[in-house]
Amino acid sequence: MEPQVNPLLDPLSDVLRSVRLRGSAFFHVSCRDQWCAYAPPSSELAPAVMPGAEHVLEYHLFAKGEGWIGVDGEPPLRMREGDIVMLPHGDAHTVSSAPGLPPAEEGDWLFSRRGDPKPIPITYRGGMFEPSRQLPVGDASAIIVCGFIACDLKPFNPLIDALPRLLHLPSEGVGAWVAPMLEHAVSESSDRRPGTAALLQRVSEMIFVDGARRYLDALSSDAPGWLGALRDRHVGRAITLMHGDPAEPWTLEELGRRVGLSRSALHERFVALAGLAPMQYLANWRMQCGARLLREGRLSVASIAQEVGYDSEAAFSRAFKRATGLPPATWRRAQMQSVVTT
Known part of the structure; x- marks a missing residue:
């Protein structure tokens, strides 16, 4: 009898290894009052956040409070404390305290500060954007850790096309090992201790792998796509x-x-x-x-x-x-x- 091969995780692991998955967390965002931030398509952000990457996707962890994610053509997605959302296709989107708010004016500050120590603190409050500022935790109604994950698309990456535009990972479904690791990463992000950037890179990669596996587990056996x-x-x-x-x-x-x-x-x-x-x-x-x-x-x-x-x-x-x-x-x-x- 031929040996049995796990038909689920082996090809997924092969693809994840071969496409050079690599992550980095760049922003520790503090929000208060009404707020709305706009993120352009990742193809526009990539030269500033992960130069040389073929494809960049963004993720957001709501470490404190709640908010909304908006993508054109999709209904607004409500985010609760502990939730994670990924945007595998790199769509432009808004992150806000309520649907429909106008985003704060940000300009091209990211390109001028791409050499700053990571993660970069940002504050949104009263409709205003304040780069390189961070509210005390007690003063923030929402705290969001935003990061980026890069991978290769060529010659062949069947995984990205198989994922939805918005990959929502509710807090109650996150594995037992993910939650404490994210909490530690958020603490590291706030304290800016040596080695923070390397730690957040690894956490970013593990979040993506966990999200892809959870999405796979939830699919029906006849779902189309890879x-x-x-x-x-x-x-x-x-x-x-x-x-x-x-x-x-x-x-x-x-x-x-x-x-x-x-x-x-x-x-x-x-x-x-x-x-x-x-x-x-x-x-x-x-x-x-x-x-x-x-x-x-x-x-x-x-x-x-x-x-x-x-x-x-x-x-x-x-x-x-x-x-x-x-x-x-x-x-x-x-x-x-x-x-x-x-």
Whole structure:
């Protein structure tokens, strides 16, 4: 009998590792009276908060008090003390004491202060914005810790598209280990002790992983999208097999045999849930594995081609250029240069 493979967490962990998930908390926001803050799309914020990142998503933790999150096209979301909300697609949004309030004028202060020690204190009160100011905890009606999480989108990141525009994590559903860690992070943010930035980076990453897992757990087995595909007994198994050995010369027939479906049934079910054909998924995942190996810098392009299932360096290079726009060696040099400059 073939060994059983967990169809839920292994591919999710693979993707989280391969897309270079990295977090940072930047703002400790104190609010009083009526207040409203506007956050532009993360594509506009990224050069200031996480230079060089392909994709940045924002999150907010309501450490004290309540408020609202507003995104165009979505109903206002009420936030209570202890709640976390993430915006996986980087949408512009408002955070406020009540829906419909006009945001305070902020200007381009963030770009002028991006070199300041983190986290940066901010105060909103009476409709006014006061950078580099922090109210005493007792004077604030709401305290929000705002952070950013960066990840790669290319060559292949199926997770981001599978998440909703607003990922709400109510306080009562947060794991027992998350709440005390967040409370400690908030304390560190207020006290500005040495090592605070590093601690908040790790907490940010763990919040995102916990949120993705909780969203996955809540999905029905027939939910469309990559995460829904992981929950499907047959498609999830097929994805796990491809992740477990991307260099294997998989065919649709062999995958179908291993998961207990006919060739046509697996293809139809895979496309319906994951949104692409199994062999296209395999090709995309091979490119992502190749990108990780290129970034690590230990193997030649020819060796990487073999590691991810290509018979020749030329075939791998053509596929990689189609996926990223650059040949592997050029892409590797660009990645190394971005690490040096950021």
